[in-house]
Amino acid sequence: DTAVSQTPKYLVTQMGNDKSIKCEQNLGHDTMYWYKQDSKKFLKIMFSYNNKELIINETVPNRFSPKSPDKAHLNLHINSLELGDSAVYFCASSQVIGGPGNTIYFGEGSWLTVV
Amino acid sequence: GEDVEQSLFLSVREGDSSVINCTYTDSSSTYLYWYKQEPGAGLQLLTYIFSNMDMKQDQRLTVLLNKKDKHLSLRIADTQTGDSAIYFCAETDYGQNFVFGPGTRLSVLP
Numbered sequence: 001d002t003a004v005s006q007t008p009k010y011l012v013t014q015m016g017n018d019k020s021i022k023c024e025q026n027l028g029h030d031t032m033y034w035y036k037q038d039s040k041k042f043l044k045i046m047f048s049y050n051n052k053e054l055i056i057n058e059t060v061p062n063r064f065s066p067k068s069p070d071k072a073h074l075n076l077h078i079n080s081l082e083l084g085d086s087a088v089y090f091c092a093s094s095q096v097i098g099g100p101g102n103t104i105y106f107g108e109g110s111w112l113t114v115v
Numbered sequence: 116g117e118d119v120e121q122s123l124f125l126s127v128r129e130g131d132s133s134v135i136n137c138t139y140t141d142s143s144s145t146y147l148y149w150y151k152q153e154p155g156a157g158l159q160l161l162t163y164i165f166s167n168m169d170m171k172q173d174q175r176l177t178v179l180l181n182k183k184d185k186h187l188s189l190r191i192a193d194t195q196t197g198d199s200a201i202y203f204c205a206e207t208d209y210g211q212n213f214v215f216g217p218g219t220r221l222s223v224l225p
Binding site for chain 1: 145146148150152156157158159160163201203205207212213215217218220
């Protein structure tokens with residue numbers, strides 16, 4: 001059973017389109033994240049949700065809108081895609097805030113290419 | 116804000132030991148982690164260490180923590196070609212905010 005799963009794994013789309021990436025975790029974690037990994041492999045936090053509430057919202061264009069229907073799901077919707085949005089997007093989850101042994105688990109990534 | 120730094124590249128010969136270093140700035144870090152990313156894959160947790168420990172060993176992996184200098188290292192003994200990957204150092208305060216380093220690209224030469 002995959003702990004953190006995200007779909008699609010690969011997505012090629014044209015500039016100006018709107019697309020969504022879905023994420024689900026079956027670990028019972030309270031906190032979920034979206035990270036962006038650029039072409040140099042640097043990881044940057046985009047959003048963090050705890051029990052469906054937005055906690056971290058880094059400087060991200062408002063074309064990116066996360067949605068958490070329940071604590072096991074955190075989807076990422078991107079409007080009006082631009083060439084610079086091409087990257088790998090990782091969903092992740094972690095255990096309750098403040099608990100011992102907190103570890104963040106990652107999905108396999110969604111490779112987005114905007115043409 | 117918190118920062119985590121690592122060298123970007125490391126090359127070693129197969130069979131040698133690899134040492135990947137990391138420095139961090141957050142003095143309230145409680146846990147520090149090493150993640151491995153193979154090409155085309157996600158980040159896989161390798162090991163973690165609690166901030167009140169100074170060493171942790173797990174098979175070929177040895178983690179050393181110098182809390183005073185805020186320095187973390189990962190030693191891989193008998194490095195194999197399958198160890199070629201990007202290794203990310205990360206730290207968290209109490210599990211809400213995780214800060215990752217830029218990753219060290221380890222190349223293992225035959």
